[in-house]
Amino acid sequence: MSHRPSAPSPTPRRAAPAVLLSGVSLGVALALSSSAFAVEPAGEAASAQRQVMAFDIAAQPLDRAALVFAEQAGVQVFFDSARLQGFRSSALQGRYSLDDALRRLLDKTPVDYHLDGANQVTLTRRVLADDQVLQMQSVTVEGRSLSERQETYLQPRSVAVIDREQIDRNPPRHAADLLEQTSGVYTAVSQQDPGLSVNIRGVQDYGRVNMNIDGMRQNYQQSGHQQRNGTMYIDPELLSNVTVEKGATSGMGGAGVIGGVAEFSTLNARDFIHEGKEFGGRVRATTGLGGYANGTDFIGSSAFALGNEIGDILLAASERHLGDYDPGTHGSIGELRTGSAGNPEIEDRIKTSPVAYSGSTMRSRLAKLGLNLAHEQRVQLSYLRTQVSYDDANIMDVADEDLWEKLGSSNVVSQNFAVDYSYAPDNPLIDFKAKLYHVDTRNDQSTLTRGTTLGYSTTYQTDTYGLQVQNTSTFALSQVSILQADYGLEFFHDKVSPESDQAISSSSAVDYPFAEGMTPEGSRxxxxxxxxxxxxxxxxxxxxxGLRYDRYHLRGETGMNTRSFCTLEGACSNAQINVPVLYEVDREEGRFSPTFGLAIKPGVDWLQLFASYGKGWRPPAVTEALVSGRPHGGGTETLYPSPFLEPERSTTWEVGFNIARENLFLAEDRLGIKAAYFDTRIKDFMFLGYGLQRPGYSPIATLGTTAYVNNLETTRFRGVEYSLDYDAGGFYGNLSYTHMIGANDYCKRAAWLGGVESPVYGTGGRRPPIIGMEPDEFSNQSVNCGGIMGTAEHMPMDRGSLTLGARLLERKLDIGVRARYSEGYSLTHEDEEAQDMTYPADWKPYTVYDLFGSYQATDAITLRLAVDNVTDKAYLVPLGDVLAFTLGRGRTVQGTLEYTF
Incomplete structure (x- = not known):
């Protein structure tokens, strides 16, 4: 077998297994029992050996590793795949000569190599004890590497990758658009807010999902009149891919996580340069076309990379200028929440009106400096800055002439600093990585005067400091068995620092304004x-x-006013008075969380069955425990603290299967299928409940009394996910679908802090005097169900997508269509469920069709065209921000010019 690469790989990123042709099995065994031996080359081959090249090849079956090696080294590798079955390569990461790279790749396998000229390598089995050589036949084979997205169909767990190819087909206006084609992933998005909040299998907010950029946690959170309690800011122009790990994990990034990990990986210098090319880059510009620009004024980026064996530099920048967009006009957007049941003209007015205050400006800058040190060490410094300006809008009001009301404006600056270090010597026990980082996200927000509430300015800031240390050790137990250990530590510290010029209310129990108390000062x-x-x-x-031990420490001060009665004789007798109650929170707790998994191939290499079980644990965040403020800066609605919240405890079961077939219908085609059933149960789930009773005298529970409480019922998120990827070269298709099952009940103690009291009356007179207070046991033991605010009120609805494409004209032309479907979830005024909800669901079913196409005019120039929502369908974004009433964009046409060098 040989592999002839079309060109050296320009991107020595983490290697994926290569697709093998007919008769090559995917099943492998491992043998690390002896050292590799090389025949000394001479002449042209010796010169080739001395060239230093960059490699990034994961430990994997040796026949696949040989094909990936051929791609990255730019050589032909001859071998018989049948003779390599049962052997596994060592990991190869770093810059090596051809000779050193082969020695490391074949380390401890009974396989020799021989350089035949400058660009050919032959692999052979070593001579056996009886002096008989297992001679290899040289069979010429064209191999193709799997993409990272296709490699997920070989991994025995629920993981998804969104690669640059998918991102480029239909350039996203909002970062949430990136995730629409990924099973099990949703976003509680508002098109009037560029912030991204990731929902995995119904779970989101307050760090339940680890949203990170290059491993740096994005823990910024700002309370307000919306349903996202945890947002990040990223321009898709600067991304290389997005990886989504679903469920609890015992690996890096899993601390305090019960929903999963969404990692947004930015560009690297090695995306543009490789051996023999020390300078490269890309310039790209996108704009709306014709009368269907629909607010897409300009989206563009540039990236420049320089590097050699000493190190590399990447500089990149992006700009995103968006205006107000028009929603779709064909079809129904629902009656329950638009108020159009009795007046159809209201819906027509909504659909023919631009979505005001949906424009924004985003500017991002990225810099990375990497140094390759001696003894297989590397250090990288990185900096990412994202600045976003946008207007804050109120809930759509059909009674208002302008539909939307401007509340104020926001200017967000998010800065990410990181130092990465890696050490990967020629030792299977050491593959060491460490990261030190700081994320600083700051929103300078101005709020306009509304009614009797004066305007004010507030700064919300979250600083996250993080440390990550990890090592991987590999142990060869026998020729057919191997043990790999991943272990390390993770630490992060969130510091929340609000500041406002709003006046402190005389009714406040704490010495800060209500605006600050909505996202209170504290640390975790x-x-x-x-x-x-x-x-x-x-x-x-x-x-x-796996086993994880998490420990948290929460600190801060908060408080509230309780009510009582004046028991003194005289003018104040029987009068209600405020009694301030202050809490100095200093909590610390830890917990062990195990995970287990099993995967088997039942007699065929193309089918893999897997199952997993995992525990998760998430303690309360700063805002959940310490919040004490009013969402509008004034009024009667008040959020109260909950300093005694119990941490959430999750248990997740998952069973599924992978199918990975090659040459199924046509030569060199590839089919990947992943399906999984998941069931996540969470005890003490925290949610924002209303209708509560404060400590002290509280005769009634009101809508305006809200706090974070623990659910007394088990909160359950379960469903089935399907993903399919087929690629035959000339044409391809992708399918994803998520089916959620069931619903949740949310029950809470009305007196969430206890301490409700009733007055004790004396004797005498028409109005007996109040002589004291006594516990109100009925109120203190009362349990109420319902009364929840937030995205957890609604189970995510079924959603899917289908992409079909073709590559024509020697694959220079790529055209296709994408369908996005939502089953919807609608209620009527008569539904009891709707009557119990604060914001009843009314998402109509829909199918939206998109077109895309690209043409590679030259080796350097690519033209792209994308038409989103071809039929101008009217719809509401599934699980979109309920309060912002997120209308889907109408027909949008975008054109892109890309130049690479």
Missing amino acids: AMGSLFTRLDYEYDGWLNLNA
């Missing part, structure tokens, strides 16, 4: 020790087990 630190063991046997069995 979390440390985590973790380890995970993976055992592989004979290519068909994988067992894994």
Whole structure:
């Protein structure tokens, strides 16, 4: 077998297994029993050996590793795949000569290599004890590497990758558009707010999902009249891919996580340069076309990279200028929340009116400096700055002439600083990585005067300091079994620092304004020790087990006013008075969380069955425990603190299967299928409840009394996910679908802090005097169900997407269509469920069609055209921000010019 690469790989990123042709099995065993031996080359081959090249090849079956090696080294590799079955390569990361790279790749396998000229390598099995050589036949084979997205169909867990190819087909206006084609992933998006909040299988907010950029947690949170309690800011122009890990994990990034990890990976210098090319980059510009620009004024970016064996530099910048957009006009957007049941003209007015205050400006700058040190070490410094300006809008009001009301404006600046260090010597016990980072997100927000509430300015700032340390050790237990250990620690510290010029209300129990109290000052630190063991046997069995220990420390001050009665004789007798209650919170707690997994191949290499079980744990965030303010800066609605919240505890089961087939219908085609059933149960789930009773005298529970409480019922998120990826070269298709099952009940103690009291009356007179207070046991023990605010009020609805495309004209022309579907979830005025909800669901079913096309005019110039919502369908974004009433964009046409060098 040989592999002839079309060109050296320009991007030595983490290697994916290559697709093998007919007769090549995917099943492998591992043998790391002896050292590789090389025949000394001479002449042209010796010169080739001395060239230093960059490699990034994961440990994997040796036949696949040989094909990836051929791609990255730009050489032909000859071998017989049948003779390499049962052997596994060592990991190869760093810059090496051809000779050193082959030695490391074949380390401890009974396989020799021989350089035949400058660009050919032959692999052979070593001479056996009886002096008989297993001679290899040289069979010429064209191999193609799997993309990172396609590689997910070989991994025995629920993971998804959104690669640059998917991002480029239909350039996203909002970062949430990136995730629409990924099963199990939703976004509680408002098109009037560029912030992104990721929902995985119904779980989101307050760090339940670890949203990070290059591993740096984006823990910024700002309370307000919206349903996203945790947002991040990222321009898709600067991304290389997005990886979504679903469920609890015992690996890096899993501290305090019960929903999953969404990692947004930015561009690297090696995306544009490679051996023999020390300078490269890309310039791209997108704009709306014709009468269907629909607010897409300009989206553009540039990236420049320079590097050699010493190190590399990347500089990149992006701009995003968007205006107000028009919603779709065909179809119904619902009656319950538009108020159009009795007046159809209201819906027509909404659909023919621009979505005001949906424009924004985003500017991002990215810089990375990497240095390759001696002894297989590397240090990288990185900096990412994103600045976003946009207007804050109120809920759509059909009674208002302008539909939308401007509340104020926001200017967000998010800065990410990181230092990365790696050490990967020629030792299977050491693959060490460390990261030190700081994320500073700041929103300078101005609020306009509304009614009797004067305008004011507030700064909300969250600083996150993080440390990550991890090592991977690989142990060869026998020729057919291997044990891999991943272990390390993770630490991050969130510091929340609000500041406002709003006057302190005389009714406030604390010495800060209501605006500050909505996202209160405080800090939370979390440390985590973790380890995970993976055992592989004979290519068909994988067992894994992990254990994590998390510990958190929450600090801050908060308080509220309670009510009582004046019991003094005289003018104040029987009068109600405010009694301030202050809490100095200093809580610390820890917990162990195990995970287990099993994967088998039941007699065929293309089918893999997997199952997993995992525990998760999430303690309360700063805002959940310490909030004390009013969402509008005034009025009667008040959020109260909950300093005694119990941490959430999750248990997740998952069963599924992978199918990975090659040459199924046509030569060199590839099929990947992943399906999984998941069931996540959360005890003490925290939600924002209303209708509560404060401590002290509180005769009634009101809508305006809200606080974060623990659900007394088990909160459950379960469903089935499907993903399919087929690629035959000349044409391809992708399918994803998510089916959620069931609904949740939310029950809480009305007196969430206890301490409700009733007056004790004396004797005498027409109005007996109040002589004291006594516990109100009925109120203190009362349990109420319902009364929840936030996205958890609604279970995510079924959603899917289908993409079909073709590559024509020697694959220079790529055209296709995408369909996005939502089953919807609608209620009527008569539904009891609607009557119990604060914001009843009314998402109509819809199918939206998009077109895309690209043409590679030259090696350097690519032209792209995208038409979103071809039929101008009217719809509401599924699970979109309920309060912002997120209308889907109408027909939008965008054109892109890209120049690479």
